Amino acid sequence: MPSEIVRLDGHIIDSLTLSKVLDIILKEGGEYRVLRFQMGATRSDPSHAEIEISAPDNETLERILHATGQHGTERTAGEVRLVPAPKDGVLPEGFYATTNLETHVRLGNEWIPVQFIEMDCAIVVEHKEGTPIARCTPMHHVREGELVVVGDTGVRVTPVERREPDDVFSFMGSDVSTERPKERVVAAIVHAMKETRQEGKKILFVGGPAIIHTGAGHYLEAIIRAGWIDVLFAGNALAAHDIEGALFGTSLGVEIATGTAMPHGHENHLRAINAIRAYGSIRHAVEAGFLRSGIMHACITTNTPFVLAGSIRDDGPLPDVITDVVEAQDKMRQHVRGVGVAIMVATTLHSVATGNLLPASVRTLCVDSDPDTVIKLMDRGTHQAFGLVTDCEFFLKELAAQLPNVKVVK
Amino acid sequence: MPSEIVRLDGHIIDSLTLSKVLDIILKEGGEYRVLRFQMGATRSDPSHAEIEISAPDNETLERILHATGQHGTERTAGEVRLVPAPKDGVLPEGFYATTNLETHVRLGNEWIPVQFIEMDCAIVVEHKEGTPIARCTPMHHVREGELVVVGDTGVRVTPVERREPDDVFSFMGSDVSTERPKERVVAAIVHAMKETRQEGKKILFVGGPAIIHTGAGHYLEAIIRAGWIDVLFAGNALAAHDIEGALFGTSLGVEIATGTAMPHGHENHLRAINAIRAYGSIRHAVEAGFLRSGIMHACITTNTPFVLAGSIRDDGPLPDVITDVVEAQDKMRQHVRGVGVAIMVATTLHSVATGNLLPASVRTLCVDSDPDTVIKLMDRGTHQAFGLVTDCEFFLKELAAQLPNVKVVK
Amino acid sequence: MPSEIVRLDGHIIDSLTLSKVLDIILKEGGEYRVLRFQMGATRSDPSHAEIEISAPDNETLERILHATGQHGTERTAGEVRLVPAPKDGVLPEGFYATTNLETHVRLGNEWIPVQFIEMDCAIVVEHKEGTPIARCTPMHHVREGELVVVGDTGVRVTPVERREPDDVFSFMGSDVSTERPKERVVAAIVHAMKETRQEGKKILFVGGPAIIHTGAGHYLEAIIRAGWIDVLFAGNALAAHDIEGALFGTSLGVEIATGTAMPHGHENHLRAINAIRAYGSIRHAVEAGFLRSGIMHACITTNTPFVLAGSIRDDGPLPDVITDVVEAQDKMRQHVRGVGVAIMVATTLHSVATGNLLPASVRTLCVDSDPDTVIKLMDRGTHQAFGLVTDCEFFLKELAAQLPNVKVVK
């Protein structure tokens, strides 16, 4: 019966890591023997374990080692295996697929960190000026002949440390229940935003058009004007309805101030899009004095970068929309670097797409009135996200009220 | 081919009544001929129609006449048929089952109004001091020998007039979409509450425990203290968690101020219930100075009546809870008389139960974070209800902010 | 007080059209006088109305005439006004924005039908060999100088005839309640599919990846193999997980046959995508004998066309995915021509996108476990859609069981 010894270090009891690893071994048909176990006597002491994993055959053993490796077990031998990509945009068979956790690869006797980690990508290793570099690389970026990590020997991932019990995010758990005090959650996210700024990291806002439909656009506008957002991800709809609101006072044809459907209304977003198309870009429309308020106006005048990613639902679209989805993804990839907090409001599509690109260390809050969006985000691998099932209108009103220096103008 | 002529009067075009009636005739296998039709030339003029309904056989014709009668068609002949109830709590076969619309029965040549109309009941006719009286009577109230209306000749219902387009409630439609400006809806309900008071009618509040769990209890408390609620319908859970909050600062064991789960917490509501049981009633606990804040305290000190109806989910329960559901229903029946506005927040059970008892003329707002509650309420016959899919915390905070003289104390 | 007379013809009572028109007039601040009203005596006779609409000022009057025109009122004077497009992709100010209803424009004394009607587009008029042609044209397709309809004089829309009460679709109503017998709804859609085929029209299937995740892929595969689908709209995810299932027996890493998560699993869809990228296209992978089962295999071998539209959530993507969303929309536009029935299962994005492109006359069924998807589809203008809130696994199993000649292979 083949076996191999792995090491597991750190806060492996209170992070549940050890439990998960043992569970995986049994589930996959293996057996374990704990050879050594030294438990940290107090909360600050790490624990150490050495576990012998055995399995009925080599294939099963490899599968177990691969699976437990995703929770931090380190194989005691070996460095990464590198195989050249067979074609542009095609990875070699057996390529290592990344998680969104911090990852290192062993080259020679050194552990090299993998740059720009993101889930569901490959790892390309190259040498720059004699120094080995490991890059997390989406499938479509790989070029023929680049060296790609294959298998998982020599790969080590570091599970996210469990947050301190008094961390602002930790009290929320991963619960998606609607029955909890929301003001307190907003206080927690405000705290996290301030901390992130102090750490020199960025705040990302991802938003859907319901922000405009519910009349909450002016809260987000005020938050952007106060400088609290470093980058905005949205689609054609949010921008078009925001501009519709600025030009006509409606969103999807419903008068924002009164909630009354206007008979001409459903055309207003088309007229708004058409007008911006005539100017060539949102920036041109702002600079010409044509567009004078709203979220997009706030982004332009505060130089807050935004990515408007296209979707097949789009009317028009606005000239600023990136209609090629791969290009849009790549643009989003650039902007997520350095993000410390991500706030996702009222959009399943953009939330899941952004979640795909974020490292697990980014504190992520997903706000939606439908619990399904939050559940989907987590199901798709963004386990670090905290879900808040509530109205985006309520959330943004509270956020604007609790953030310093935000002046809401109706 | 048997046929009969019916009359239909009023704003039958813009209330869609005529369309519905013709549709029913066809759907049920009948045919119609419009003998006379006089359309109101302007909005204030009523229209009049005389329609000959024919059907392949008498049974089908009766079925059609019955169905269209529920939308206001009046059979040109006949008075009500009365049959004595065979036993206590049992109605005669073929009894007329009420709708929640204003209803009259014809006795001799007179149309008598049916008192206390409510859906799914019978109509009992009796004579008080020589005057005939028609009472809407739930099945379990009927006594052996009482005269019950059977069939639907001699019964006339009056459809609810369509609301004026500028009525505060009308703009909301019966849409349950979450994507609309909520502040504006709250303004509409505030307006309706003021109007109702001016008309000398009562405001009913129906609430579920999520009001407490989300930390919104102090808003409702303040609204009650300001005198805006005339009667409160709730269950053991709302009262128990409210009292738990007043005594321990928690709800379901979660600290209301911070949202943090307390380890003792899940027991606090039991301790709260037990303490009130020791006092014998909520009023005694208030008068003894033991219970000093919260929604129930506000009800007691402002003499706002409440009905706490039992359910099989209840712990304890509190001594004030009416554990017999038929008795609880009867108590609710008494209190809905004179209600002009009903606000239902975060409870499917109590909302549907109350909806069953309300005449269709009561302006009803149902607030829930789950669209299903609103859909269920309407599916069960409370078609007049307007649904607002949002957080109860947000709704009550807005309501407290927009109602005059409400002072929220945290 | 300015006024104008309009005509309204057809089954305007039982289709509710007259009620809606009068309602709009009042809501918009106008007044009406019914000058002439001739009601159809029986169900087969059309009614005719002549209504004088008046308003406080010309602007309001125009707004009312525009709004009622969308329900079929015909202005008694005027032909369309045509203005050249100022630039490629930009429409002239005041352009007429289309509905998804059958539409005609008046040129000289003739009413010309608008080809390929679709909501939220413009109408371009051109002459081909001396014959005037009116084309429904999306904003991005218009070329500088093309003549575009402006305003709404000379435009007439024809409301959808109300379906016969015994039409298979009509019994469903537009209800989104989950509490109705689903087998019967499936019987209705099967009936509609057969009728559509007899009329020589196409059946469109729009599907999301939950079809694969829930293990229902083999039902759809069997339905396609039996020839019941004429065109498939989906995204990268459905195709990738279908191919993942065919190659590895998993979907999102969960073993389809057992529902058990496989440890390697989350990578399988990446390996599937990578493998197809190596072949260059799904067709090549099928022809090489590499891909041997599944939905995409069924499409290739039965020559059923498909459009895989890209989204920013996509991994890979598969080489067949159209990554430019405008290009993907245009491809979908071509394929919706001639569609009589559209079945949308478990995808909000693709359902709403397809709904945008469909004429109102297409019988559309939207199946989703989340009522929100159905509500959104209708809110976005696809009012003809019928919603079925249920499991896609259940729906497809029933559909496969009720459709003739479908052989499900597990």
Add this chain to the structure above:
Amino acid sequence: MPSEIVRLDGHIIDSLTLSKVLDIILKEGGEYRVLRFQMGATRSDPSHAEIEISAPDNETLERILHATGQHGTERTAGEVRLVPAPKDGVLPEGFYATTNLETHVRLGNEWIPVQFIEMDCAIVVEHKEGTPIARCTPMHHVREGELVVVGDTGVRVTPVERREPDDVFSFMGSDVSTERPKERVVAAIVHAMKETRQEGKKILFVGGPAIIHTGAGHYLEAIIRAGWIDVLFAGNALAAHDIEGALFGTSLGVEIATGTAMPHGHENHLRAINAIRAYGSIRHAVEAGFLRSGIMHACITTNTPFVLAGSIRDDGPLPDVITDVVEAQDKMRQHVRGVGVAIMVATTLHSVATGNLLPASVRTLCVDSDPDTVIKLMDRGTHQAFGLVTDCEFFLKELAAQLPNVKVVK
């Protein structure tokens, strides 16, 4: 700094128990030192830990000991403290509130098991023929002077053993996602039902009226006739609509076979209730040959006991309905004894009420089309429940198909 030593034994790593205990200590402001830790080398070996817990003050220490005790830590000293109940239905201050986990109390040197364990109750200790007995007792059952456990020294709870990875229930996790193969889940529940029968335990079915509305009643009827259900919990609505279906072929007035709303329909359930009231009970109506099919008929003819618990929503109600909710709860209490599997379908009220009464060892499946019901059930303490978000029609059809000897008659 006060401290105390506790023991923790069993499969405390893979059941996550140790992690939870350490987490609680830190969260509550305490510190720990692991004095001894012996890890089970293989899966079958239990682990043992001795942990010294310290806290800033005695009150905090007690709170921590109390909280960790709920996860199985055993205080090394002391026996239970017993205080007499001050009044009928009132517990002494500081009473120990039960969990739904297996519990023992220490009297003298002996650990006595607590009978009929259920969450949110008290423990009464009495002596029967010299033998001490500990009974789990709901608040309203306690009689003045009975000895009630106060505090938590001398109380030990036993966490539920983690299920074997190949247990049919374990693969489901506590996930409420809709995106998983449902047929496989049904196979798991069928397996669990068979196992339960072999162990001599009972199968409980809890159902709501949507079972009838969706046309799935005949599946449940067939399952009962085949002898698969030992006790049925429901409300007036399920029974009334079932009888309505048996008598009139409708449910809530919708024809079950066709899904078409019948015009008389909404009255049918009233007529059904009235007819049974005339007979005095469902059994009498069956025995008289009046009621000849349906779920209730199946219960009567197979002598399957049922509890119909009243709610304030009820029409009528049926004579078999227990209108007092406390009495209904007590009846349910009697019937849950010996239950091994509980299946809850399409009812939040009855599911949560039943969940309150079940020991944590009962395998519980909750089926609902709304994820909220499942989430609520777990939030309320029934952590052992597995949620299946799907149609009850689909679920019951599958269940009937997979269970042996079930003959469905349409």
